[in-house]
Amino acid sequence: MKWPLIRILPREFHIDFVRLAPFAAIISALLVLGSIGSFVAQGLNFGIDFVGGTAIEVRTKGPVPLGELRAAVPAAGGHDAQVQGFGRPDTAIVRFRTEGNAFQAAEQVKQKLAVKFPGMEFKPPVVVGPKVSGELMSGGFMALGIALVLMLGYIWFRFQLQFGLGAVVAVFHDIVLTLGLLSITQIEFSMTSIAALLTVIGYSMNEKVITFDRLRENLRKYKTTPLREVINKSENERLSRTLITGSTAILALAGAMFLGGPVLFPLVSTMVFGIVIGTYSSVYVALPIILLWGVKRNDEPAEPLKPASVRP
């Protein structure tokens, strides 16, 4: 019987993960350079949440057709359109970001909307500031920085310093690549992107700790085996878990990615990318750093091994 499916999956694989590390290092380096390059060349496509835009209050004869209006504003040239019913059913507030001369652009959007929605009345456009203020951003970065330092401290305390540094470098790698993706695709960078980024960091950190945990255990178990082989063994033992957890996470988000519509797609695709990258960087950024640095092996107290738990 092949159900549960777990029986199909071998308990231990035999893949030489470490042998691939140099190639992975080259790929990582190229991806990081590409991300930074795109970042410098075109930067992020900051949305209205970050740069602000224009708001116009509109009034229609009957109730405002919010859905149609939402679709019509981008067609009329207003980026990152946000349409909200405002006070009365026949009134709505339209916010959008424009390029170039904000006043002229707003006039243009107004004219196109007036053609599409005959009888629509407009109040004079006003400039709206960003939803994400400077202090919010700098406070957020500070919080993230402190969190990373403390996580490093905790991993140092539970494992060794090189583990903590490996994890933080790997998480940085993930942040850079995720921002790189957002920069290359020019997906609108909004408050939602921040949420996606934080989720990616959380997932990635979780992966690192799970990776280290198996490595630490095997380091205690196989005291004289070279580090390289212990890493390979740990990763092979862990692979079934990594595959199942990774597919669960991606499966959970796949629905939202394909059926969630244009609102969820950028958020969810960023998260899926982050899951893949976070899993990859555990094996090919965090572990190689530890391998190159080396680990202290003999001052760890030997774990009392019972014969049954020694693998064949």
Add this chain to the structure above:
Amino acid sequence: MITVSRWRIILVVLATLYGLLFTLPNLLPQSVRDSLPGFLPKQTLNLGLDLQGGSYLLYEVDTAALRTELLTNLVEDTRTTLREASIDFTGLGVVNGEVNVRINDATKVEQATKLLRTSLGAAMATGARDVTVSTAPDQRIRVAYVAQALDAQSAKAVDQSIEVIRRRIDELGTKEPDIRRQGTNRISIAAPGESDPKKLQAIVGQTAKLTFQMVDETADIAQAQQGRVPPGSILVPGDDFQPFYVIKRRALVTGEMLTDASGGFNSQTGRPVVNFRFNGQGAKRFADATAQNVGKRFAIVLDNKVISAPSINEPITGGSGQISGNFTTESANNLAILLRAGALPAPLTIQEQQTVSAELGADAIRAGAVSLIIGGLAIIVFIVLAYGLFGVFAALALVVNVLLILGIMSMTQATLTFPGIAGLILTLAVAVDANVLIYERVRDEAHAGRTPIMALEHGYSRALVSILDANITSAISAIIMFQFGSGPIRGFAWTLLIGVVTSVFTAVVITQVLIGWWFRATKPKSLPIE
């Protein structure tokens, strides 16, 4: 492991009931919720602005008041500067938006001009000074702000106001408000749901400028009311006890020197009070001032109104104190929030109050909800396919996990936004990871030749190390982001923290109890995941 202890079962049952109880109101229509008996929880999830809209307030920063204040300060600075240089003057005051003063000794006009030029105002970004000093006929000197500087000050005041408002609303919990500058000097604030606009206004609209000033005991209030206020003092409205006070202009200590404030009760009278603590500078200034003025009264002034004027019985050196006044518990707590978040740089006046609909369209929300339910189901189907009966246990734990997260979010009135829901789905995936870790461990142990019961025992205890390490790391980052982040970052961190705690509990404890029961009932020879 197999002898499931009683307290564990009780804990699981209680947690499940708790989750059900606090999640249930979300499924009931408003009318049923209202008719529930009082002891049952009625709070529903607080959905974000993107999902359900909310109330909208438009404020204008009173830049005219700000200019008046700047000019008043400039008058005081001019007075001090001239006095310190022993230059006699008359007719110091504001004329046409400029400070105007007449120097008595014609030979000293030039000296005074130079002095004022160097000591007043500050350098601007351009390098030029922000005030101009010029001479006028009849031995007069005019001191005026450069228009540019006034604009810069106003713009700064608007930016500062936005931050103060955000801090104040953050104090109310994770509301995820939308606060933006609108035009040059207006601020729009939207808060989700039925957030009481009155309460929002009480928190947002008050300037909350707090000062401690000495009461001018020598002044005659009746005379002051007729306009004869001694120089260096001002007449301000007071409390129930005394309708008007004459107080010294100079503030002993200001609200910026507070490090903490909280609502509380006076231990003797039992009435609501606000407890506060000064920072080092504030504590020293307050201690010095009270030591010099034993027996006199000082006034606690909030937004130019005396809220109480206690006598100084002895020097107050501890750096902390208590404001008693005509407070209710709620108004004491509100004032504490305002003092913690800081004063607004200029008064705000309300321009407009509206309701706003959800930022996202109904179709977008529906598509999102459907896809996320599919995501949740996909996790359950996958885990059951992968681990069979044990997968069913993990799925049950996951359902309780969802109930607990939603229950705690309803109880703490955390705001659930669209991206928050996607984050929640990923939290569930990580929760499943805990079960995957356990089951893979159990599988290893069983293959190493252990009996089912020993394999379970060892699998759980070994996987627990990894699970705890991973989740403590997450919890650390969540706590830090909640503590130091603001606005939506705090909301995100709070949701993450709830998820971490409930996930560890459900994935470890609940599956353990379920597997324990199953094991006792069936006494299996082998495990379904071997």
